[in-house]
Amino acid sequence: MSITRRLFAICIGLALLSLVVVGLEIRTTAASASNRVVPLFVLPDTSLKPRNREPAARRSWHRSIPQSPQTEKTIGEVRKNIQVLKEFPDSQLIPMMNLMSASLGVKCDFCHVAKDGHLEPALDDKPEKKQAREMITMTLSINKTSFNGRNEVSCFTCHRGRNQPVAVVALPLPEPAPRSGRGPGAAGPTAPAPTVDDILNKYVAALGGQAAIDKLKTRVMKGTYAAANGMTATFQVDQSAPDKFHITFITPQATMERGFNGSAGWEKNPRGVTDMAGNQLADMKHSFALFGDIKLKEQFTRMNVRKDKLDGRDVYLIVAATADGQRERLFFDAETGLLLRRATAVQTPVGVVPQETSYEDYRDIDGVKIPFTIRVSTTDPGSTATRKYSEIKINVPVDDASFNKPAAAPRAVGQPKP
Numbered sequence: 001m002s003i004t005r006r007l008f009a010i011c012i013g014l015a016l017l018s019l020v021v022v023g024l025e026i027r028t029t030a031a032s033a034s035n036r037v038v039p040l041f042v043l044p045d046t047s048l049k050p051r052n053r054e055p056a057a058r059r060s061w062h063r064s065i066p067q068s069p070q071t072e073k074t075i076g077e078v079r080k081n082i083q084v085l086k087e088f089p090d091s092q093l094i095p096m097m098n099l100m101s102a103s104l105g106v107k108c109d110f111c112h113v114a115k116d117g118h119l120e121p122a123l124d125d126k127p128e129k130k131q132a133r134e135m136i137t138m139t140l141s142i143n144k145t146s147f148n149g150r151n152e153v154s155c156f157t158c159h160r161g162r163n164q165p166v167a168v169v170a171l172p173l174p175e176p177a178p179r180s181g182r183g184p185g186a187a188g189p190t191a192p193a194p195t196v197d198d199i200l201n202k203y204v205a206a207l208g209g210q211a212a213i214d215k216l217k218t219r220v221m222k223g224t225y226a227a228a229n230g231m232t233a234t235f236q237v238d239q240s241a242p243d244k245f246h247i248t249f250i251t252p253q254a255t256m257e258r259g260f261n262g263s264a265g266w267e268k269n270p271r272g273v274t275d276m277a278g279n280q281l282a283d284m285k286h287s288f289a290l291f292g293d294i295k296l297k298e299q300f301t302r303m304n305v306r307k308d309k310l311d312g313r314d315v316y317l318i319v320a321a322t323a324d325g326q327r328e329r330l331f332f333d334a335e336t337g338l339l340l341r342r343a344t345a346v347q348t349p350v351g352v353v354p355q356e357t358s359y360e361d362y363r364d365i366d367g368v369k370i371p372f373t374i375r376v377s378t379t380d381p382g383s384t385a386t387r388k389y390s391e392i393k394i395n396v397p398v399d400d401a402s403f404n405k406p407a408a409a410p411r412a413v414g415q416p417k418p
């Protein structure tokens, strides 16, 4: 399971759905990428208003993550007017566009022409787009010639959330801050460092213990979804061990569903019913498998642990790698043992796309602790979203037939599952 794939999935696979929902059409083949859906359903940011938000600086913990084998089409093969990003997989295009927008603190229409609310990204009318193209070439070349091909320098390295980077040191210089926190000795008397197994065992115990987890057969969750771009929805997830799921996502405009019955995946939206396979299905299984955030050890081949801080709390940070070399950071509360955050960082030619999923408000449901608030932050404002559950039930009967692909009869607007 490639994190790259999953992360690149964020932007557009559901764009078809969301375009239906929000009515803004990007007149391109932008809907071709597969979709990672850590956010439940992905709704792109459609406001063309300029945005002046300072993205938080992030520590650079990632290093060259190997690219997954490129079986998919390249950007050059899929898009109309590509000059410098031709050779990269098409699933990376929109994540890179989001990353460039976030790095400069602008919206798509800073570089692209917008006509009647439609983006025309293939046109080269704006000088900003031409300059961005030169900047991409420059960034690729800096990394190639000065950093041995590692993606060390990104748009954000210079731009820091502004279209015009600051080149001159600001005066007065800040007072040197006292060294805080992370060095050896800073954490107090040296207790024996826990091992990865200690942390994971404590997590299982904190969740309710192995026996309660082994008894977990089904889960039904209802909640609300609110994205940073203002999009809201209600949703329901039905899951059955080990990996069946059925998600119903209801916005004021439409109902969308996705499911997997153990062998076949599908998607239903107002345009009809389609199969879901390959990367997209793998991504959904990762996000919605019943044990996705519970059985962690199985997902990684290498794990290391160290002490860290997260929002002022003492945490244990496990840096983990999958068999195909993708990295993930997992933050566990040092006191409660619960998982607080998972973070991935994925390389693209113009920089690293960070994504964080935070787990809050753990509640006990029949002996198993489950987070009732899940926050996802990405560089895509449409995928930066909070899921809040209003109701979670475990081990209740779930109709197995609901995981099967529904009949293909088209319908205007779907009904929520009873």
Ligand code: HEC
Pocket: 026, 028, 030, 079, 080, 081, 082, 083, 084, 085, 086, 097, 098, 100, 101, 104, 106, 107, 108, 109, 110, 111, 112, 119, 121, 122, 128, 129, 130, 132, 133
């Ligand atoms: C900082 C400038 C900049 C911003 C902001 C930007 N883009 Fe782009 N975009 C480009 C450049 C430059 C290219 C062409 C790259 C090349 O020639 O290799 C491009 C190409 C594209 C293409 C391919 C067009 C084609 O068919 O040839 C799409 C689609 C696209 N952008 C969508 C978006 C979206 C959606 C956003 C907002 C999330 C966005 N872009 C934000 C600079 C930008």
Ligand code: HEC
Pocket: 100, 104, 128, 129, 131, 132, 135, 136, 139, 153, 154, 155, 156, 157, 158, 159, 163, 164, 165, 350
């Ligand atoms: C090494 C530092 C550096 C990097 C890396 C960098 N830029 Fe820039 N960029 C600048 C500077 C400096 C300017 C201002 C140049 C000027 O005023 O003529 C600028 C200007 C721009 C402008 C024009 C802004 C405007 O207001 O018209 C765009 C668009 C842009 N950069 C896009 C990008 C993109 C996209 C990336 C990543 C692919 C990137 N830059 C990476 C330094 C950088």
